Amino acid sequence: MRTLFPALLLALTTIVLPVLANDGDILEHIRQHGQNSRLAYELVESLTTEVGPRLGGGENDARAREWAQAMLKKLGFDEVHTEPVTFPRWRRDVESATVVTPYRHTLAVTALGGSGPTPTGGITAEVIAFDSLQALRQASKKDIQGKIVFVNQAMPRHKDGHGYGQTVGARYMSSQIVAEKGGKAVLIRSIGTDNNRLPHTGIMKVSADKPGVPAAAVSIPDAQLLHNLLARGKPVNVHLKLGSHWDGEYTSANVLGDLRGEEKPDEYVLLACHLDSWDLGTGAIDDGAGCAIMMAAVAHLKALDLKPKRSIRVLLAANEEYGLAGAKAYAKAHAAEARKHVIGGESDFGAGRIYRFDSHVQKQAFGVMDEIARAIAPLGITRGHNQAKGGADVSRMKALGMPVVDMKQDGTNYFDYHHTANDTLDKIDPEAMAQNATAWALFAWLAANHEGDFGWFESTQHDP
Amino acid sequence: MRTLFPALLLALTTIVLPVLANDGDILEHIRQHGQNSRLAYELVESLTTEVGPRLGGGENDARAREWAQAMLKKLGFDEVHTEPVTFPRWRRDVESATVVTPYRHTLAVTALGGSGPTPTGGITAEVIAFDSLQALRQASKKDIQGKIVFVNQAMPRHKDGHGYGQTVGARYMSSQIVAEKGGKAVLIRSIGTDNNRLPHTGIMKVSADKPGVPAAAVSIPDAQLLHNLLARGKPVNVHLKLGSHWDGEYTSANVLGDLRGEEKPDEYVLLACHLDSWDLGTGAIDDGAGCAIMMAAVAHLKALDLKPKRSIRVLLAANEEYGLAGAKAYAKAHAAEARKHVIGGESDFGAGRIYRFDSHVQKQAFGVMDEIARAIAPLGITRGHNQAKGGADVSRMKALGMPVVDMKQDGTNYFDYHHTANDTLDKIDPEAMAQNATAWALFAWLAANHEGDFGWFESTQHDP
Numbered sequence: 001m002r003t004l005f006p007a008l009l010l011a012l013t014t015i016v017l018p019v020l021a022n023d024g025d026i027l028e029h030i031r032q033h034g035q036n037s038r039l040a041y042e043l044v045e046s047l048t049t050e051v052g053p054r055l056g057g058g059e060n061d062a063r064a065r066e067w068a069q070a071m072l073k074k075l076g077f078d079e080v081h082t083e084p085v086t087f088p089r090w091r092r093d094v095e096s097a098t099v100v101t102p103y104r105h106t107l108a109v110t111a112l113g114g115s116g117p118t119p120t121g122g123i124t125a126e127v128i129a130f131d132s133l134q135a136l137r138q139a140s141k142k143d144i145q146g147k148i149v150f151v152n153q154a155m156p157r158h159k160d161g162h163g164y165g166q167t168v169g170a171r172y173m174s175s176q177i178v179a180e181k182g183g184k185a186v187l188i189r190s191i192g193t194d195n196n197r198l199p200h201t202g203i204m205k206v207s208a209d210k211p212g213v214p215a216a217a218v219s220i221p222d223a224q225l226l227h228n229l230l231a232r233g234k235p236v237n238v239h240l241k242l243g244s245h246w247d248g249e250y251t252s253a254n255v256l257g258d259l260r261g262e263e264k265p266d267e268y269v270l271l272a273c274h275l276d277s278w279d280l281g282t283g284a285i286d287d288g289a290g291c292a293i294m295m296a297a298v299a300h301l302k303a304l305d306l307k308p309k310r311s312i313r314v315l316l317a318a319n320e321e322y323g324l325a326g327a328k329a330y331a332k333a334h335a336a337e338a339r340k341h342v343i344g345g346e347s348d349f350g351a352g353r354i355y356r357f358d359s360h361v362q363k364q365a366f367g368v369m370d371e372i373a374r375a376i377a378p379l380g381i382t383r384g385h386n387q388a389k390g391g392a393d394v395s396r397m398k399a400l401g402m403p404v405v406d407m408k409q410d411g412t413n414y415f416d417y418h419h420t421a422n423d424t425l426d427k428i429d430p431e432a433m434a435q436n437a438t439a440w441a442l443f444a445w446l447a448a449n450h451e452g453d454f455g456w457f458e459s460t461q462h463d464p
Numbered sequence: 465m466r467t468l469f470p471a472l473l474l475a476l477t478t479i480v481l482p483v484l485a486n487d488g489d490i491l492e493h494i495r496q497h498g499q500n501s502r503l504a505y506e507l508v509e510s511l512t513t514e515v516g517p518r519l520g521g522g523e524n525d526a527r528a529r530e531w532a533q534a535m536l537k538k539l540g541f542d543e544v545h546t547e548p549v550t551f552p553r554w555r556r557d558v559e560s561a562t563v564v565t566p567y568r569h570t571l572a573v574t575a576l577g578g579s580g581p582t583p584t585g586g587i588t589a590e591v592i593a594f595d596s597l598q599a600l601r602q603a604s605k606k607d608i609q610g611k612i613v614f615v616n617q618a619m620p621r622h623k624d625g626h627g628y629g630q631t632v633g634a635r636y637m638s639s640q641i642v643a644e645k646g647g648k649a650v651l652i653r654s655i656g657t658d659n660n661r662l663p664h665t666g667i668m669k670v671s672a673d674k675p676g677v678p679a680a681a682v683s684i685p686d687a688q689l690l691h692n693l694l695a696r697g698k699p700v701n702v703h704l705k706l707g708s709h710w711d712g713e714y715t716s717a718n719v720l721g722d723l724r725g726e727e728k729p730d731e732y733v734l735l736a737c738h739l740d741s742w743d744l745g746t747g748a749i750d751d752g753a754g755c756a757i758m759m760a761a762v763a764h765l766k767a768l769d770l771k772p773k774r775s776i777r778v779l780l781a782a783n784e785e786y787g788l789a790g791a792k793a794y795a796k797a798h799a800a801e802a803r804k805h806v807i808g809g810e811s812d813f814g815a816g817r818i819y820r821f822d823s824h825v826q827k828q829a830f831g832v833m834d835e836i837a838r839a840i841a842p843l844g845i846t847r848g849h850n851q852a853k854g855g856a857d858v859s860r861m862k863a864l865g866m867p868v869v870d871m872k873q874d875g876t877n878y879f880d881y882h883h884t885a886n887d888t889l890d891k892i893d894p895e896a897m898a899q900n901a902t903a904w905a906l907f908a909w910l911a912a913n914h915e916g917d918f919g920w921f922e923s924t925q926h927d928p
């Protein structure tokens with residue numbers, strides 16, 4: 001594999017450290033090394049250029065895992081292995097939508113993850129619009145019967161991205177609701193904050209016992225066009241064609257890289273990300289960046305020849321996007337030793353700078369959280385609250401009781417690109433990547449070396 | 465046609481003016497009426513929603529002309545007519561590009577206007593990159609023979625858009641140069657300033673005696689990906705498939721709307737725009753906005769019941785984008801009466817606010833130019849120089865000697881959307897549209913009523 005990653009050669013030089021007098025010196029060295037490093041950026045450049053889109057079960061799933069294993073070894077992780085993750089496979093296929101009356105328009109459209117296909121010739125039906133999921137829920141079957149439902153709810157832009165939670169229900173729920181009410185298909189306004197003719201995909205709710213209708217997202221300018229067409233008061237008919245479908249089972253894998261602890265090697269600080277991505281872009285911000293950040297964070301400690309007391313594990317999870325399959329498989333495989341995962345966190349919110357550090361730990365760990373906060377404060381990060389959520393790929397471990405932290409990233413622009421063809425490397429600022437990796441390195445180092453524990457929470461898991 | 469444009473009904477109410485004491489009162493009325501009007505925005509909304517993309521010779525060419533004639537009549541123009549414009553028709557068709565080695569990637573690509581097709585199965589060849597047209601010109605045939613040439617020149621962003629002129633040569637010239645040097649095809653980095661996976665089309669040079677190779681633009685993120693792939697030093701092979709081709713002749717028409725002058729009805733102030741657009745978006749900023757601005761400018765005078773001394777003519781030109789066909793046909797049809805066109809101008813640079821007023825008139829008209837400058841100064845417009853260029857659709861009349869003016873618009877973001885699928889209504893600010901239409905109304909009113917002439921220039925036309 002020596003020639004695989006030529007751009008990375010320089011970044012991997014091991015640093016010869018001066019004798020470190022005290023912990024403060026070590027933290028300063030991590031900060032200096034991390035902030036001057038382009039490693040995290042180079043890793044996401046390598047992944048997006050040499051692998052590209054990584055839909056779970058898609059043509060690049062295996063190549064992504066090969067890339068990750070080779071790279072973790074190259075970065076000096078002590079132990080690299082994979083754990084199988086099996087899930088139903090979904091495939092995208094042809095997708096098109098055309099307004100046929102009163103004026104002909106081609107719409108920029110993409111199937112929602114999990115959508116089944118239209119009949120081979122497509123569906124042509126009149127469009128009925130709702131400006132929110134709530135309005136759709138309240139609509140009568142009579143109004144929806146035989147129609148293509150258009151849910152046109154705009155997502156507001158916020159630094160912390162909370163507009164997503166306010167609007168993503170339209171994407172997640174509409175297909176089943178429209179099926180219940182006798183509609184033929186659903187188009188949603190993309191859940192995003194941009195003005196580009198690039199629709200945002202994303203998973204919708206799929207249940208074996210509750211079939212949905214074919215569902216797709218239109219780009220935001222196309223949603224505005226549909227709105228303007230409907231405002232004329234004449235019937236708007238759309239022809240929709242989707243070939244997307246479920247196709248058997250696929251076995252992928254979680255990829256794990258450990259930096260072994262010197263004193264408590266069987267205890268872990270868990271740093272998660274997901275290796276899969278949607279298929280439309282190259283998965284740079286979602287979540288190539290997160291994996292690159294976490295890999296670089298540990299590589300920084302290794303490059304500085306720092307030996308943590310506990311092990312630090314990077315989990316590159318399989319198929320987060322349409323199944324949370326890797327997170328579920330990890331929690332299941334490691335349930336018996338769950339409490340050995342003393343604390344965890346995930347990077348899965350793009351490549352923006354971290355502005356706040358939240359925790360979800362028991363009281364006995366408040367002191368070390370404050371210590372971490374002081375260590376990352378020079379990076380421009382403030383201390384937040386103790387209600388951290390943890391990311392999706394640590395959510396099942398958190399449900400078992402694992403303490404978590406959040407490094408809150410500036411997501412002001414994240415939903416301009418999220419789940420679109422625009423999720424590409426050029427959206428990433430190398431300096432913000434360096435800041436992220438440095439913060440996680442400092443967290444991992446201090447958490448792994450913390451003498452006490454972080455507490456444990458009662459399990460909230462109902463379907464183990 | 466009464467029910468065609470319901471949204472416009474309110475905007476068309478004729479204003480009952482108080483008795484106007486003097487010229488200053490009239491100018492103030494035009495300013496107030498224009499700036500409070502949404503007419504220009506409503507016109508571009510109507511055109512983009514009810515007609516959509518308007519490729520010269522394409523499926524919407526005739527519908528656009530019908531729209532324009534009906535709307536000019538509805539707006540109260542005294543005389544509406546069309547003049548035939550015949551040109552070779554170009555059609556877009558299938559278009560795709562895939563990197564096949566060393567790593568597979570689908571590229572966002574679109575044929576350049578005028579490109580011929582690849583062989584049916586497409587072309588697969590190694591890519592050779594140049595960072596400028598100049599570098600391509602200097603390259604040897606040996607290097608280019610059998611290759612797909614990639615011209616990767618970035619366009620800088622400027623308020624006046626002058627980065628376009630600096631880089632558009634790569635789009636215009638590369639196909640013929642690559643053909644001369646034995647290359648198989650050409651990919652250019654899109655001539656644009658955005659970071660979207662939406663390629664920018666645009667015309668390339670086409671000569672009967674000098675065939676070019678098939679040519680396409682890749683989006684800017686894809687150009688950066690290609691660059692990063694090539695930087696690895698291994699052969700990069702691309703499979704390119706284009707179906708675009710020339711297809712006989714088509715007869716479209718220029719659409720003309722006149723507000724007849726009271727004293728010199730056979731003298732014209734010419735306000736131009738082009739009715740056609742590229743096919744990827746809905747032609748909102750290029751040039752639906754320009755036509756809407758010019759139509760609204762004259763409609764404002766009509767709504768205020770103002771009767772100019774000279775006639776004011778709006779020319780909605782046919783097929784500017786890949787032939788300048790309407791401009792050529794107009795100059796040819798009106799060559800004998802060219803000097804009756806006392807002055808002209810065009811709106812064809814999007815929908816941004818006007819910040820400067822340039823002229824190209826003889827000395828005797830400097831006074832009235834200053835008067836116009838004073839009238840539009842309250843709109844935030846400064847007086848510029850006397851080297852105005854005139855837009856493309858008045859260029860042939862200018863070549864005959866016609867004086868012109870430029871209303872310089874803020875084009876900072878224009879090339880983010882220009883010639884892409886992103887050229888849609890949502891990119892337009894209604895207030896900026898109102899400012900534009902008001903400025904042109906003031907210009908048209910003062911120019912039409914100017915007692916003297918504007919001079920005439922020596923013809924620079926070499927191929928009449």
